[in-house]
Amino acid sequence: MTYQHQQLAAGKWRELTLVEQLANIGSEVERTISWRSKNQAYSRLAFERALELIDLTLADSKNRQRCKEIARLREILGDYFAGDNVWKSTDQLWRNYFYPFNYTARAHA
Numbered sequence: 001m002t003y004q005h006q007q008l009a010a011g012k013w014r015e016l017t018l019v020e021q022l023a024n025i026g027s028e029v030e031r032t033i034s035w036r037s038k039n040q041a042y043s044r045l046a047f048e049r050a051l052e053l054i055d056l057t058l059a060d061s062k063n064r065q066r067c068k069e070i071a072r073l074r075e076i077l078g079d080y081f082a083g084d085n086v087w088k089s090t091d092q093l094w095r096n097y098f099y100p101f102n103y104t105a106r107a108h109a
Helices: 005-015 018-036 040-059 061-082 091-109
Strands: none
Touching: 005 040, 018 040, 018 061, 018 091, 040 061
16 A cells, blocks of 8 residues: 555554544644635545544554544544535534644644
C-alpha cells in the first residue's frame, strides 16, 4: 500500500499519543470540510488522508482497547463525507468532536 503519510506509516505514528493521533485526524477532517466548497479534489484528498490516519491509529497496538470507538469514527466519517449521512452528522459536530483533542495536544506540546 502506498501511504500519503509515509514517515508516519513507517513508525512515527506509533510514537504519538492517542490524543495527538486524533488531533492530526481532526486536522485532516477540518481540511476536508474547508475545501469542500472550494475544491472537491482537494477535499477528497484530505478525506483520504484522514482515513489513512484512522487506519494507522487502528493498527497501533496501544489503541487496542479503543478499536471499537476508532472504527466507529471511521464508519461515521465515511457516512458523512462519502455516504448518505444516515447518522445526520454536521460540520459543526465534527469540529466539536475533534476540538478537545487539538486543544489538549497543543496544551501538552
